[in-house]
Amino acid sequence: MGMAERSAAAGKIRDxxxxxxxxxxALKGAGITLPSLALDGVSLVGDFPRPLVDLGRCTxxxxxRLAEAVGKCVT
Numbered sequence: 001m002g003m004a005e006r007s008a009a010a011g012k013i014r015d016x017x018x019x020x021x022x023x024x025x026a027l028k029g030a031g032i033t034l035p036s037l038a039l040d041g042v043s044l045v046g047d048f049p050r051p052l053v054d055l056g057r058c059t060x061x062x063x064x065r066l067a068e069a070v071g072k073c074v075t
Contacts, residue, residue, distance in 0.1 A: 016052070027069075034062070
């Protein structure tokens with residue numbers, strides 16, 4: 001992999017980290033914490049990573065709170 005590809009791959013990963021952090025902050029503002037919120041490690045490997053944000057697992061109660069918060073935003 002050349003330097004340009006490495007730079008592009010690193011940029012994609014940084015972008016995914018920023019998206020994860022933005023989501024974490026928005027959820028925190030709604031009083032919601034997804035304890036497993038992270039980047040999916042498998043999606044980061046290889047010469048051309050395709051980063052995914054993994055929302056992780058949560059309790060049914062938290063899933064309902066999340067659904068309620070999202071539902072309030074839908075118009």
